Amino acid sequence: MTHPKYSVIIPVYNRPDEMKEMLDSLQNQTIKPFEVVLVEDGSNQKSDFLVDQYELPIFYYFKKNTGPGDSRNYGMDRAKGQYFLFFDSDCVLPEDYFEKLDQSIEEINPDAFGGPDAAHPSFSNVQKAINYAMTSFFTTGGIRGGKKQLDKYQPRSFNMGLKKEVYEKVGGFSDIHPGEDPDLSFRIMNAGYRVSLIQEAVIFHKRRIDFGKFIKQVYKFGVVRVILNRWYPGTGKLVYMLPTLFLLGVLSLLVAAPLTAGYSLLPLSLFVALIGLDAWRTNSFLVGLLAVPASFIQLLGYGFGYLKSQFKLNLFGQSERKAFPSFFFDKK
Template sequence: MPKVSVVIPTYNRGEFTIHAVESVLAQTYKDYEIIVVDDGSTDHTEELLERYKDRLRYVKQENQGPSAARNTGVRLAEGEYIAFCDSDDRFLPEKLEKQMEFIERNPECKFLYTWYYNVNNQGEYTKLRKPNTCNSNEHLQYFLFIRKFTIRTSTLLIHKSCFEKAGLFNEKYWYSQDWDMWLRLAAYYRGFCLEEPLAEYWLHGENRSSLSVRIYHPEIIESTRKLYGWDDQKIAELGEKYGKRRKQGTQSPSKNARNGSNNTDVKGDKSG
């Protein structure tokens, strides 16, 4: 059995998917499997992947959305740990090796994310994203829920048992499904951050458009408040405990948590 299962969900992104696959094949850590879940592509994704058929598992399903594709990969995974590489992202060569070394040094870690680079169409690094390092479940919950801090899916390495406790991705969400998943994971596990860029997030026309319409579903906000047992007073207390002083005229933490945010996940990744 492989130690790590790398799940690559894709939909009509043939060329991008090839680059994602090759970035995994280039890993210095070799005890892994690759599962490509094709969510009903109508382009030439399947044909492009034919030359890799001996080095990965390819599964095609009817188009059901990104959550369903990720869940299919999780269910098929044979590894103890699961990593995701979205089809328009790429791993840097030492990603899995450095994450597994971190986990060996910190055996209590079940949920590990890293820094990453934004990359433009010309392949140039445009920004280094540094998600916050949090020292407790509550600290991570604060950044995820109140500050709308987003963890880039392709930086994660998660013990498979975490999904048994927190559940899988909610398949009715086509946007914010990752935010919802991390909020639920944070109810049970402290997220650890490896403070080194180990993945690339490629920004192009298609995903820029999806970022611009990203929303935070009110039902996610309400279900999370219930899961955490947070009322407005608790949210305000967390804002005082962890938050920086807001500029005059900005929303209070409790109001922001009730109403959600129109921030994109790029904005949500900003530290501080």
Template sequence: MNFKSKKKVSIIIPCYNDEDRISEAIESAINQTYSNKEIVVVDDGSTDRSREIVNSYENVNLLENERNRGANCSRNRGIENSSGYFIKFLDSDDTLSEAALEKQVKQSEEVDDKEIVFGGGEVESEGGTRTISLRGRRMGESKIEHVIDVSLGTPYPLHRRSYLEAVGGFREGIPWWQESDLHIRLALLGVEFQYRETMIVTVRDHDDDGRIKNSNWFAEDPMMKMKLVKAWEEEMREKDVMTDRIEKSLAKKLWNGGRKALRLNRRGVAERYFEYARQMHSDCVEGDSRLYEVLVQSLGPTIAEYVGSLKRKM
């Protein structure tokens, strides 16, 4: 490809204590085939060599937070201190495919201004590499329902700055589901997310405690995810866009929150999530197999999750 555009892309990379991986992220941004770009790294109070490493690169703008404030604050600061028409978010331990920007800028210029394109990618973990399964909007599916069900991560879309600014960027103070929150608020604004089958990013899946995007939401507020869903529900009812299908999608998201709580041995918290999910919609059970759903109906979600954990270890 040799596509050129006058529209600049700002690549925004939040970083916190990622000295072992930040170089790969920066170099994947530098090596993009699309030349009209700027790279902004926002260091979120790192105590390792991250800032020193970032400073070793020419033409990379480094912003430094005085203290650790979280990925959302860092991304918002990157938006405020960049100038691109388009915004590409990249986490400090992930890498962009070489032609990601070139392909997505071209795709973005082929769609309506109120549409945001997103592509796919792969996840690398100790167990190997797997492809991310994403999809476009189905027939009869609303824009809101689509972004709830697909759950896009931050690096997959190529955002238009104007819409990020219109919704105030990322909601700060929420360490989990921040992508869903942003995309739901964009969909409520009328933005549609358009899927294009394109390899965009390689995401690293690991569980470092200090990782900027791995904050333990139970440590600060175990009911945070439930509060978010309630906020979305309230806004949708105020805008008179709530439907039975959206209620079902939100209920399934709550159910997944309960499953996460069980995996962290927080049974009491999990029960509250399950209860609220059932109140929101009768068809709320979200599992990875028919066996799980049968076990939930017959023995309850706690035993179903335990059986599922045994199955995953086999």
């Protein structure tokens, strides 16, 4: 039996509607050198009824809820491809995704890889604004798959792949969430494998969140970054500290406002104008307006999480699991 080149592994939790859109985009690929491994992570709203609707080799598994990382490991243990690919259920692939990926794989032969994400024209204005905040150079410093990469690239599990042999040597995702994807990337690099950014392998990532959920998400990202820097000494970068410096700077400017007749707020006004104009230039006027609060949420939420994690872990010396128990899944 000939094994497929790629195993597409997708964990899903109570998202059958999203899963249908994802499978639609896989069905519409210009080339299909893959199997689909769909891992239902203890959902109440199952996606099993979708399997027979597609002319694709789909292998469906249901397991208890142990988190997305462990679900991807579950899928890898059952996958048959030479490469394991991971997407989130809230992603949609352009029709030529595998065509472009396959070409890049043949050219550069990476051990592990990832690609950037973008907003689809059909996304809501809030989704587009959040996507801007998550990918803009002005808010993330270019560390999430942009062309101006400031750090060794750490693929994100919404668009990530690795060779089967890498999984067999390094192991899979850990029980931390979020943060399981950069954790795996660090272990892959430490084992001597090459991790590459495939700029052409773009996916559309819905980011099924509103501003309220977004601040909780980026807060967690800030917390996790300190944990990862503790686990992997030498991986800390100045760019990870910038949101915290932004947070402290905003607080200082607000405190100084009454003493400076409001002039201390001028830097914030300039930042607002910069973000709004840049987002407007690449999207629309309304997205430009919404990108301003999205960017402040991105920076302030991440900055607070990073600062809190620094205090708990490095100042007070607490263990990661004691300081932030909800960030670790119980696999028992």
